[in-house]
Amino acid sequence: MNMEWQEKYKIGNADIDASQKALFELSSQIASSDDWMTLRPMIVSLFKHMQTQFELEEALMAQVNFPGAQAHAQDHQNLLARLRDRSMDVGKGHMNKKAIVGVTTDWAHRHVVNQDAELAHYLAAWA
Structure with a gap:
């Protein structure tokens, strides 16, 4: 799956x-x-980075009174919950890379393409 x-x-x-x-x-x-020793810290970093990314987006949505902010933020919370669960598995010594990649793929190919695009459209009209 392309993550570019x-x-x-x-x-x-x-x-x-x-x-x-x-x-x-x-x-x-x-x-x-596929290197467990490399993946483990990267997954921790992924969760932190995704959380920060979503906080930035939510602050911007509040600033511009984006009408879709509540649904957008709820999707952020759902994605983070899924990633948190998979990250906790890694902490317990269970690597389910497929599930983690599934969350990032969902984020990239659904959330970014649809919900972030709606925000971009709103921001372009708002400016």
Whole structure:
């Protein structure tokens, strides 16, 4: 599954766009690695980075009174809960890389393409 960041994913906020690009790169590294010792810290980093990314987006949505903010934030919470569960498995010594990649793929190919795109459209009209 392609986890490559594309220019069309920009929402129009430099900090959020840079953070999202880095999150795509980390997700891609996880998807392409099979080394347990490498994956474990990357998965911890992935959770922290995704949480920060979502906080940035939610702060921006509040700032501009984005009408879809509640549903967008709820999807963030659902994605984080799924990733948290998989991260906890890793902490217990159970690596389910497929499930972790499933969360990042869902984020990249559904959330970014649909919900983040709606936010980008709103921001473009708002500016």
